[in-house]
Amino acid sequence: LLRKSLAARPxxxxxxxxxxNEFAASLPEHCVRVxxxxxxxxxxxxxxxxxxxxLFRGRETVPxxxxxxxxxxxxAKNLYRNPNSGTYLRRGSDA
Structure with a gap:
């Protein structure tokens, strides 16, 4: 069924x-394994x-x-989205 579907709609x-891992083994040419x-x-x-x-791997967090x-x-999210923004994350700064 998957092969026919992929043939009809590449x-x-x-x-x-x-x-x-049954499907990945049977359809290796079409599979992207994650x-x-x-x-x-x-x-x-x-x-x-x-x-x-x-991040803290189960240990009690400190507030x-x-x-x-x-x-x-x-x-960090903003920095990731705008890497050339000139923003840096530094210890002891406001970001």
């Missing part, structure tokens, strides 16, 4: 969650609490650290 994009080593998610897509959990993240994440 521009078709299909997302399959394939935990056992795993934990190739998945690159922007840090600002996470909620603040989720990002802190990943001042969360407050710093609350300020730094929007500044």
């Amino acid at each position: 521009d078709l994009r299909v997302l399959i969650l394939d935990p056992h 795993d934990s080593t190739t998945l690159d998610l922007p840090f600002w897509m996470f909620k603040l609490e989720e990002f802190a959990e990943v 001042e650290e969360v407050d710093a993240l609350r300020d730094l994440i929007p500044a």
Whole structure:
């Protein structure tokens, strides 16, 4: 079914969650495999609490650290979107 669909519509994009790697093995010429080593998610897509959990790896967060993240994440996002803005993130500065 997938082969026929792709033959009829070469521009078709299909997302399959394939935990056992069955589809990737049977359709290698059409497959783009994404795993934990190739998945690159922007840090600002996470909620603040989720990002802190990943960053601090489960240890108890300090409120001042969360407050710093609350300020730094929007500044980093802006810097990512506008790399030539002349803005720099420095310790002890307002961004």
